[in-house]
Amino acid sequence: MRGIWLIAIYLGIIVLPLILAAVGAKPPRPVWDEIASGAGMVAFAILLAEFLLSGRFRAISGGVGMDVTMRFHQLLARSALALVIVHPFLYTTPFGWALPYDPSRQLTLVQPGPALMAGAAAWILLPAFVLVSIARSDLFKRYENWRWAHGLGAALIAGLSWYHATQAGRYSSDPALYWLWTGLFAVAILSLASVYVLRPITKLRRQWKVCEISKAADQTWAVDLEPVGHDGISYKAGQFFWLNIGHSAFSLSENPFSVASAPAQKGKLSFVIKELGDFTSTLSSIPQGTKAYVDGPFGHMTIERRHEPGIGLIAGGVGIAPMLSILRELDATGDTRPVKLVYGNRNEGQIVASEELDRYAQRQDVDVVHVIAEPGPDWCGETGITDAGFIRRHFGRPEQRDWLYVLCGPPAMMTGAEEVLLALGVAPNNILSERFTYD
Numbered sequence: 102m103r104g105i106w107l108i109a110i111y112l113g114i115i116v117l118p119l120i121l122a123a124v125g126a127k128p129p130r131p132v133w134d135e136i137a138s139g140a141g142m143v144a145f146a147i148l149l150a151e152f153l154l155s156g157r158f159r160a161i162s163g164g165v166g167m168d169v170t171m172r173f174h175q176l177l178a179r180s181a182l183a184l185v186i187v188h189p190f191l192y193t194t195p196f197g198w199a200l201p202y203d204p205s206r207q208l209t210l211v212q213p214g215p216a217l218m219a220g221a222a223a224w225i226l227l228p229a230f231v232l233v234s235i236a237r238s239d240l241f242k243r244y245e246n247w248r249w250a251h252g253l254g255a256a257l258i259a260g261l262s263w264y265h266a267t268q269a270g271r272y273s274s275d276p277a278l279y280w281l282w283t284g285l286f287a288v289a290i291l292s293l294a295s296v297y298v299l300r301p302i303t304k305l306r307r308q309w310k311v312c313e314i315s316k317a318a319d320q321t322w323a324v325d326l327e328p329v330g331h332d333g334i335s336y337k338a339g340q341f342f343w344l345n346i347g348h349s350a351f352s353l354s355e356n357p358f359s360v361a362s363a364p365a366q367k368g369k370l371s372f373v374i375k376e377l378g379d380f381t382s383t384l385s386s387i388p389q390g391t392k393a394y395v396d397g398p399f400g401h402m403t404i405e406r407r408h409e410p411g412i413g414l415i416a417g418g419v420g421i422a423p424m425l426s427i428l429r430e431l432d433a434t435g436d437t438r439p440v441k442l443v444y445g446n447r448n449e450g451q452i453v454a455s456e457e458l459d460r461y462a463q464r465q466d467v468d469v470v471h472v473i474a475e476p477g478p479d480w481c482g483e484t485g486i487t488d489a490g491f492i493r494r495h496f497g498r499p500e501q502r503d504w505l506y507v508l509c510g511p512p513a514m515m516t517g518a519e520e521v522l523l524a525l526g527v528a529p530n531n532i533l534s535e536r537f538t539y540d
């Protein structure tokens with residue numbers, strides 16, 4: 102339902118400028134001129150709405166998940182780009198100098214002055230901006246540098262577009278539309294300020310410190326934080342936080358990690374983190390007592406207020422982190438619904454919290470199935486991957502159709518598992534998932 106509401110609100114933001122332009126009762130123009138203006142207005146509205154989508158607002162990402170929010174963000178960016186590219190070429194009224202390759206002046210739109218120059222600059226910058234974002238991992242060695250560039254670039258393009266729309270736009274000279282653009286632009290810039298200035302200020306008052314970092318499995322670390330001078334933070338099992346260890350509260354060096362502890366284990370926050378790049382490879386050398394900040398909680402992958410008769414947890418690799426949080430919460434709250442955890446890893450050395458999982462598996466209501474892709478000679482459990490056949494074998498019983506499913510792991514595993522569960526008749530609303538990568 103939250104997803105439908107969000108889409109309705111976004112459609113509202115995008116359509117509102119068109120409605121205001123339509124009721125502005127300007128003298129009629131050729132239809133292509135109207136379409137050109139409409140394309141420009143819709144593109145600008147999308148661009149401004151993008152700031153809210155990427156602004157870490159719980160009301161937005163909390164209902165549909167951060168990965169879905171970010172994929173929507175990427176899709177909207179591409180749609181805005183297409184509209185921006187065609188926007189100047191759709192105008193039928195040629196003015197300016199005749200160019201040798203455009204004798205009919207169909208492609209010529211020259212209105213001297215800063216307003217058009219601002220539009221032209223945004224028109225050139227936006228494609229470059231989207232292409233750089235698509236090729237982000239090849240172009241930027243450090244994720245933090247990309248975040249800086251992305252935020253500043255987006256603000257610059259929005260500023261140029263605001264100036265262009267309000268000074269050169271035929272409809273935007275009307276006060277209603279002028280103030281709508283100005284209001285939306287202000288909200289966009291405030292959403293940036295909220296992530297990079299306001300939240301860090303609130304984090305300063307709620308500091309944490311590293312109380313332990315220990316090896317959880319091959320190249321995987323268990324990181325425990327404890328609150329400094331406050332009672333901790335309230336969250337739901339399965340959610341995630343942006344974690345900043347050892348940097349200033351205003352630093353962009355923060356990464357998202359699912360919480361592995363349970364809300365019922367008051368105070369402390371635990372994470373299970375796999376070594377991957379710049380930050381995660383330094384975990385082993387972070388000393389006890391290092392200061393830390395957390396931003397969150399975020400995410401919708403939680404079992405709170407879910408009353409399905411059973412719970413299926415499907416995890417791959419470090420995707421076990423949110424499952425541990427859920428299992429720990431179920432254990433701490435004495436929930437006796439049947440639970441089945443399917444946990445895939447490449448080899449036995451990658452299994453996290455194996456003793457704890459064995460302990461849960463002793464219980465009548467909990468079933469833990471490990472599956473190893475490249476087992477050693479001593480492995481006597483399931484082998485292979487969590488493919489369609491495997492999921493059908495473990496979750497194909499008729500009563501399991503009504504269970505709640507939580508999925509987290511490599512993207513291919515999650516897509517495959519989702520498809521099989523849907524084919525088995527599980528309702529889409531009963532499948533929760535969070536991807537660790539947005540690309």
Ligand SMILES: Cc1cc2nc3c(=O)[nH]c(=O)nc-3n(C[C@H](O)[C@H](O)[C@H](O)COP(=O)(O)OP(=O)(O)OC[C@H]3O[C@@H](n4cnc5c(N)ncnc54)[C@H](O)[C@@H]3O)c2cc1C
Pocket residue numbers: 167238243244341355356357358359360372373374375376377378379380381382419422423535536537538539
């Ligand atoms: C919602 C969510 C929950 C996650 N939970 C866990 C978890 O419980 N355990 C775990 O090991 N990993 C988790 N991850 C993945 C984790 O965030 C990345 O592995 C980590 O950020 C890599 O950082 P790095 O500096 O070591 O690597 P880098 O080399 O800097 O980055 C490697 C990749 O990680 C991603 N990444 C890096 N920084 C950020 C950032 N600030 N925001 C978003 N993505 C970033 C990017 O895709 C980047 O290309 C989660 C990711 C998301 C989105």
